Amino acid sequence: MDRLVKAEAKEVEVVFSKRQKCSSTFKLTNLMHTMSVAVSLTTTNPSLFSINKPFSIIPPLSSSSYTLHLTHPSDQPPLSDPPDAVTVRTSMLPTGKAPADHLRRLFSKPGPHLFRDAVLTISLVGPHVAEFLISQTPQSRNHFTKAISACTKPQLTGLLKRALECGSPDAVVADLLQAGADAAAESLMPLAVRAGSLRAVKLLEASGCGINETVLHEAAAANRTDAMEFLAERYGEELEFDAADSEGRTAIHVAAREGHVRVIEFCVSMGGNPNLADWKGWTPLHYAAWGGHVEAVECLLECSDVKGARDREGRTAFSVAAERHAHSQVRRRLVDLLRWGDALMRAARVDDVHGVKKCLGEGARVNGRDQNGWSPLHWASFKGRIKSVKVLLDHGAEVDTVDDAGYTPLHCAAQAGHLQVALLLISHGASQVNLKSFPNVAALNFQNHFSLHPSSNTLA
Known part of the structure; x- marks a missing residue:
């Protein structure tokens, strides 16, 4: 025995x-x-x-x-x-x-x-043991699975929320779901996205977890375009890229605040509106400027049209940048993007040569673009401002740069009938390709000028 x-x-x-x-x-x-x-x-x-x-x-x-x-x-x-x-x-x-x-x-x-x-x-x-183990790094898998075996379904669901908040390993999330935690009881998806685990996001989605209006905000804050792509694929139209939080901010606002350029680009590609303002009147551009995120500012200037938008206190994106970065190294770059760039455009349009030189001296980009893709050279050429054209070319302006419609400064000069400006551009290497097909009588007259005076492609 x-x-x-x-x-x-x-x-x-x-x-x-x-x-x-x-x-x-x-x-x-x-x-x-x-x-x-x-x-x-x-x-x-x-x-x-x-x-x-x-x-x-x-x-x-x-x-x-x-x-x-x-x-x-x-x-x-x-x-x-x-x-x-x-x-x-x-x-x-x-x-x-x-x-x-x-x-x-x-x-x-x-x-x-x-x-x-x-x-x-x-x-x-029991739940107190499981919660203690969730807070530990690393967790004891044997202790954890034993601890949750004595938990009720509501307790398991609460532990799942806690595990996601703590960024626990995916195995912990999987154990809780397998033990009976209810992923659909409340929207836990934002917590999984915030934790930065695409695997946890997929586990929740497979368990019937829904989404709410802040899930994209969490992904934007965490710079997780991979999570955004997965959510867009799985939830389709249920996922609203212009959904606002309690302060009226969209995911693009959040991405701009954090300087996450790829997130901004992805949200815009999915139909998100980069021009929206939150409850205090701030656009994403305000947030990017306030944060000193130069690349995000550049991105938003290309995909939005709110450089001059003012918040409820009357401040533009440049104003908040100047306020926040008065003594910062990024100030000059932001000033270039948000202020001197506009000033250079205006000076080029009115042939303010002194203004053009001042803006360039302050750091404005000679090849900067406006919302239509026009550079200062496009504007000066279209307006026939030959003095400004000369200064811009002397400072490195790209003579064959194209706008959003494919037009070069030479096209602009031809369309407006500014022959001398066109000749100056050609003398600096401007291409005449496709000029015949340009839909403007002045352009045709311009082409005829070269047919009759083939030696006039230089200026005295």
């Missing part, structure tokens, strides 16, 4: 609660048909766990219940690896009766009369 009693289970599960007395009951059954059995119960960590009946007697074919107590309540579960355990030792007791001192002496003497019937693992389980 290798054992005298049988344990009801191989482990003792203790539902742990913070700062509370915790206990668990387990049962042992005497397998002997005619003889009582003496039982001794010890724990591997007596300072943490105690048993109400360390010595007892079980009559033949009877059962007895025992209670394991966590001795000291605490904020954290006293987990150990390997886990603590209860050792069950037994001895046959022909008399069926014995005082406690006799039992103590009986089990203090080793020998063939003693049996080691079982070692019962002590498992700390």
